[in-house]
Amino acid sequence: MKPETVAVLGSYQSNFKTHVDEKTYVEQAQIAAAGALRDAGMTPEDIDALVFAQAPTHFMGVADADRWALDHVFGAGKPVFRIHTGGATGGSAVQAAYSLVRSKLFRSVMVVGAERMAETPDAQEVLNLIFDAFYERDMPLSTNTTVGLWTTCYLQRFGLTQEDLARIAVRARRNAMSNPHAHLKGEITVADVMASKVIAYPLKLFDICPRSSGSAAMIVGSMAMAKRFATRPAFINGSASVTDTYWIGDRLTPSAKLRFVDLGPAAPAARACYARAGISDPAKQIQVAEIYDAYTVMYPVQLEQMGFCAEGEALRLDKDGFWDMDGAVAVNPSGGTLCTNPIAVTGLVRAIDAANQVMGKAAAMQVSRVRNAVSTAVGGIAQFFNCTVFGAEPA
């Protein structure tokens, strides 16, 4: 029996900002769910099942907040479960929904989530708790300090400079000016990035994503649902995910199977994803990449490990405009995660932005003639990686 073809039928993302004072969590989730239904021209009755994207609830202080939101996202009485893979959650949730439709268990599935990152005074305090209680927590590791070490390794290995990375932040903020949903945007210079406050050497404030709050939803469905509800759907032609070991030390040794500095799971996940999507040369066949770059270093590393260029080359190609909107591959036309990081739905937003490019719905961010776009999500200090290829035609 042939598996079902899976298409993106509609989506929604809110405008993201630090605090969403005017709405509760459940209202945020409802706005996203209703927005995606409206976008797809569907009603709640057209949705067979839901997948909730919710990362650590410690940021907000309500455990299993998805259950609180069930009525508001039209999920009461329906099959629902929540996916949580840290920063990779949104991408994992899309992949779970994809499996539910591809398996023919359901005709249509809504992925929905919301985030209130700023409910906690300091997200890094919470993120310190993801590290091992006996060895790592007291160092003290956080996502900032860990990625600082990662960045030092990467720059030293390839003879690159902090200024090379700073250009990534400059482009991200500039691209985000075309994105009405982006949290941070505007014209900044390399000098501005270099002059911003040092957070964890060599990371400065502008090398790091913001704490964003907001919500998002995507509806995926079978080919029959696509014919009924979408004039120009994006098809999910490939998806893959790889998990590495928790122990960062084990990812730094010469014998490590996957290297921490390479964002180890990215390469095998991309290979598996491309194989499913029929992509043999990503730099030629993929026109847009919406990658999860919570820190500037994650941008070149992913491009290299996902086969868009050789190792150590991404920042050099960047100088030649390779990743510009009109370059060989448009990378993060949305501004990416550097400009907007609502952790629970960041991977979902990446997927929405990639799918919208294929569907011709990216408005001012639209890249011309997009046949394939890829989105990624990263979680757990580069431990979890997933990617999804969206195509204009079924694979």
Added chain:
Amino acid sequence: MSAYVLGIAIAPPSVSHDGLRLEELVYRTSRGALAAAGVSQRQLDHVTLGACDELDGRPISSMLMAAPAGGYMTDEIKVTDSGASALCLGYARVLSGEFHLGLVASWCKCSKTNVEEVMRFRGDPFFTRPLGLGAVEADGLFAQAVQEELQISEAEVGRRVADAYRRAARNPRGMRYAEKTLFDVNGSPYDATPVRSGQRAPLSDGAVAMVIASGAFVERNRGCEPLARITGVGWASDSYQLDRARLRSLQSARTAWRSALRMAGLQDASALDVVELEAQTGYHEAAYVRAFAITDEDRISPSGGAFAQNPLFCTGLVNAAEAVLQVSGKAGEVQRAAVKCAAAHSCHGYAQQGNVVALFESAGAAR
């Protein structure tokens, strides 16, 4: 597409697994399931975890737990509703045709967590939390509602609990609690009216893992003998609101049950030889028996269900493993005769907001 269970492992339960870290407990369990299936971790192409950060006591608990559970250098994903919910996603992934050999793992070390505090932490900050509502109080509201709606007497509840303890006492994979008399059960103090402490299943530490495979994998690996075929799954969630209509309706339980039966091509409970129910109190068992129209009481929870062991988050997946053992004839002292089809039920959330049902048939019947 078909999906099979190749091997299962249920950790020896304990009131408190003090001698094992959680990752050691889960590692041993996943290794056990892989060994039972005759496959290695390297062969896995996907792992689906069922785990809860708050019960595990750390944000993104799968960071630490993925590798011990088998999720290393492979596709891995985590569901946070229940272990049985993870089985449903694992099943879908196999049916998708993209995955052929997977592991579903779930765990809960209740002894290391203040479960009631976690449950209160689930309350919304505006209405539920200020009431101090936890799982015990929610179960009390549920019991009040179904008692009235379904005419459940306290005598029936006591009898069901005593019977469950009696069955559980024979379960080699259970806690082997001493059997309880009706007086022990119904003479115990109230926890949340009308639920008495003796009517509630005691919490325990535990872990469970299940190796699942596609029909194609089974065809290619004739040395791997499936224990069971998964014939249907169903899951649903109710409203978050704890109002009378919601609590009385058992809507998500009924929906999950109907969905699973429909998928398996079964009409009703009479087609099932065994039904492993997750009943956190005697009221729950009485309610689910009525909601699922189970008329033959001898088919209910030969394992003793939650009264055998109750690692809260994964009790439903333990039920699934027990159902697999029943259809494969390997349930030991609690084995029922000639079991061809078995159901496992799971519930989770405030007053069982979510329900899951999985159906299994013997692999011999399937092949």
